[in-house]
Amino acid sequence: MKKLTIELKKELEIRDLVIDDNELNQILELNEYAAELPIATGKRILLEELRFVGIKNNGDKIDYVQKFTSGINILIADNLKGKSSVFKVIKFALTGRDSLKSDVSSWIKTIMLGFSIADKSYTIFIDKTSSRMSSTLYSTNIDQVNIEYDDNVIFKSNTKSDYEMQIQDFFFNRFSYYPLSWTQKDSAKDSIELREAKASWSTYFKSIYLESKDTNSFYGNQGSKIFQILLGLKYTKIINKLMIKRDFIKNSLAKKDGINNIVLVGKEDLLNELKEIEECLDSIRTNSEHVKFQSLKELQNSLFMEIQASSMIFSSSSNRHYQLLAELDNNRSIRDSLIKEKDGLEKEVVKLKRKINDLKEYLESGYFFSNLTIKMCPSCNHEIDMPSTNEEHECNLCQKPVVSEIENKEQFSERLKQLTETKIIIETKINEIEEKISVLQNNINDFEKEKLDIEKTIQNNDYAELSQKSEQISKQLNELNEKLKQSTEREDELISQKAILNYKLSLQEVDSDDNVGKLNKKPDVLEISIDYFINKRFEESKSILTSLEDLMLNEIHAFGLPSITKIHIDKLFNIEYTQNGIRIKFGDIAEGEQLRVKLAFYLSIIQLDIQKNYGKHPRLLMIDSPAKEEGDNKYLEGLKAALVDIENRYADKLQILIGTAERNMSDIVRSQFIYEADQYVF
């Protein structure tokens, strides 16, 4: 942090804002800043089983039981048969927000959802039989939960809003999420006060549940904030805090006479209160476990830098390795087919050589046996002394007509000439092929050598070791975090009280010109600091964002959108696309293509977590009607191929629930639940 402060002060000085450490700290409250890291928690939500019972208004009983597996689960049923409702029931259980159609909602009486996080089983039980909803979270497997008397209750709540809050706490804790805030005008019409709003768990849930109704909005109103937390990039927390502070100060400066509205409390009292709070904070912060926690955090921070460096090497090596494998494969298969061709031609040459030998032998032995006269009768073994016939085309012995040797010779010589020519042509061809083979072989040797070198680099890479270390530290941190939970909460509370007090004090001081100046200085300092941290974040996260851009582009191409050639993520997490050479925003993408881009985004976020160990997505996606998009066949085929690919690569690492009416999507993954035409899901 010290290094940051020095850098930041320089930035301020450039803009004529000279400020001392104390003052800067007072404005920015940097000592309250806890470093956050984009390292994946390695945790995931795995839905295991959903059960709900109830009764429809036509009297039909509902008794729905559905098991889910890791990897891709596809639910195929016609439209309007209850697919979306199943997803909404899951959403209801996981967030407490009921978005079911009101009639369907009234049918359902109890819901049980079994799931696990990091191999620990949990079960949510929601009872809607009475007018007051009661809900319980058990740390027990769904098959073992005993509703009547189960000791493993994590929490129990008797109102919907309480459940919403508690389940939010539960997931925030499990995934180290925090509620990023923003400011908005108080909803009361005549109020000019600013209100602090916070991203809730159900907002996060938008990154899990991709509802069919909002295919063409990217990520909701608070979208880029969720993106920021899912990525968990460094400095996100402080940037957010400073932004809010800036908004509040600007607001209070804007309404100078607003001071009158504030009940002035004696300055003395405020200072006393502040002193008390600081003492409390001190005692919390000097606690040995707190200190240990902070030093572990620092250790984790420095480990992270090392991991990032080695991850860069690791991933570029892996990429090259992959490329080399492909090159090798390609070269080898061309070489092998050339060898095959060569073998075929060589066989041809062998045949030709045989024929050529035969012809030459014939011609030569013909010469050897030429101009012979019969000396012995082959029948009776008597010597014969017989003049040769005058007829050239007549046999000396039996006087039958024969083909003249000269004719034979000419014909055979001609054939010999042809065959020899053919042989030369083929041999030339063989030579050419051999040259090609040798070039390929050289390539293969070079590639193999490079591959070995890279394998060594990968083997020697300490990425895994570092990750393991960091995982251990994370574990310790988590344990400590549990222990320190109360005191951390208290600390947070005190910090916000302190901020309020400081704010009140600053308002009291607005009176004097000097103080107005000071207050005026604050937004500038904040503005510059915010800029500074935003740039810093962008700079230090470049490799992560580039990885994400690459992953996204791959997915988009897999979905049959080759026209998009580049993804740009800017420092405020706006995503833009180069399509057909023009840079556009999500909203400018053709409607029929938006869903693919969106899917690509979420799949990439999850892959970033799995492959590169960055980010905090819970690796669960629920996608309603992904095939609904007016796509060409290519999209459907691309989607299917992408799903098969994901299933093959990551079945044990993520979970995707897909609901679709598209029957073409059947038989591509193992876990599928197909409802016949017109059949209701429940």
Next chain:
Amino acid sequence: MEEIIRLYKDRIRIFLIIYFFSEDFHDSNNLNLVRVLYTETRIQKIDFLLRNPDYFALELLNLLPEKKHDRNQIKSIIIDIFKNREPEIRRLEMEKFFFGAYEDIDDVIAFLESYGFIVFKSKRNIELNVIDKQYYVTKFAKEKTDKILSEMDSLKWYIDRCEQIKQYFGDYTGTQLKNMQYEEETYRNTSYKEFIADVQEKVKTIFKKEFGENL
């Protein structure tokens, strides 16, 4: 075309076997006969080696344990045979009869005899079977061979191979050659009137074992 080529091929090959594997002969009553070769079996078994270069290579490898011959020379002969792909280019399949590789050569002998290249003599035993076949080379044939053969490129291969076979197996009688060939499993296990299969792979395996190199 093929038949007439085969006809001449057999004639010249058999003649060359008789010529190169015969020994000098002198009979003051018949000055026309200058060399003699005994038994048809010998002709048939030498013909088999000539027509199957892979078997010749195998027999050479079988000689190695005796250590009577120059290893390196044997090695280089076998390398040449395979380098020139002789087992494919020169192979002329032979069938197996009751006593090993055999092909009727009566017509060839009749041809050679009627044109005065050889004189064929034989005896019959009490069951009237022809035994004790003798093949004499005539003076005319020797003169013609001495005069013309050296100029014939394509026949040179036969001459060289005959020399090689002679060098290693020239002292073997027909029966000895037959017994030697029967040692080979593939040859032995070939059924009556079937073609004797090639042994290239076996030669390659033994060669690799003996010399540590691939053929």
